[in-house]
Amino acid sequence: AQSVSQHNHHVILSEAASLELGCNYSYGGTVNLFWYVQYPGQHLQLLLKYFSGDPLVKGIKGFEAEFIKSKFSFNLRKPSVQWSDTAEYFCAVRDYGQNFVFGPGTRLSVLP
Amino acid sequence: NAGVTQTPKFQVLKTGQSMTLQCAQDMNHNSMYWYRQDPGMGLRLIYYSASEGTTDKGEVPNGYNVSRLNKREFSLRLESAAPSQTSVYFCASRVTGNTGELFFGEGSRLTVL
Numbered sequence: 001a002q003s004v005s006q007h008n009h010h011v012i013l014s015e016a017a018s019l020e021l022g023c024n025y026s027y028g029g030t031v032n033l034f035w036y037v038q039y040p041g042q043h044l045q046l047l048l049k050y051f052s053g054d055p056l057v058k059g060i061k062g063f064e065a066e067f068i069k070s071k072f073s074f075n076l077r078k079p080s081v082q083w084s085d086t087a088e089y090f091c092a093v094r095d096y097g098q099n100f101v102f103g104p105g106t107r108l109s110v111l112p
Numbered sequence: 113n114a115g116v117t118q119t120p121k122f123q124v125l126k127t128g129q130s131m132t133l134q135c136a137q138d139m140n141h142n143s144m145y146w147y148r149q150d151p152g153m154g155l156r157l158i159y160y161s162a163s164e165g166t167t168d169k170g171e172v173p174n175g176y177n178v179s180r181l182n183k184r185e186f187s188l189r190l191e192s193a194a195p196s197q198t199s200v201y202f203c204a205s206r207v208t209g210n211t212g213e214l215f216f217g218e219g220s221r222l223t224v225l
Contacts, residue, residue: 004154009152032211034213034214036214036216042218043202043216043217043218043219044155044202044214044216045216046213046214046215049213051211090154090155092155092214098143098145098160098162098168098208099157099160099170100145100157100214101157102147102154102155102156103154104152104153104154105152105154
């Protein structure tokens with residue numbers, strides 16, 4: 001079965017620092033890839049998604065992600081984080097059928 | 113536009129009690145899902161329903177039952193709650209097909225004593 005790993009459990013950054021969160025999935029083929037964000041006490045919201053085409057995907061709030069098929073990776077990036085980006089970030093993969101498999105999440109704390 | 117609505121938002125149960133979590137979506141989505149979220153484990157799929165009248169087990173179905181009442185509603189039932197079912201439960205829905213993402217409800221926090 002598909003599995004998703006996220007490299008960091010907890011990342012602490014200062015405002016204006018650059019962010020990269022790692023995500024790897026376990027096997028290839030045709031996959032759909034997603035990054036979701038969960039602000040404290042809230043539900044998951046979609047940041048961005050990849051289905052096909054340009055492997056560099058731009059999402060909301062200045063986030064982007066790059067799909068590297070050969071590395072089974074879909075890393076999330078943001079050039080300059082803000083305090084309001086403090087949240088938990090989840091990578092997810094859908095390969096076939098209806099199931100979405102989520103990673104364990106990375107908690108991001110941005111210090112003002 | 114309500115999106116995905118879950119009730120109740122909070123519930124405390126005693127071991128052995130039963131309860132049903134309700135979920136409704138107003139986006140005309142075919143597929144609906146129930147996930148549980150536990151610290152350090154991400155979201156794990158309990159059950160999903162690809163369309164009205166069908167349900168399938170996910171990764172962690174034991175101890176749960178579901179009902180796809182109609183296209184809008186998908187309920188999750190705990191027949192005999194156990195402390196291991198203490199969790200936050202999320203309902204989600206999506207358009208069936210290759211490009212639909214999940215839309216989530218606000219979650220239901222369940223504590224089983």
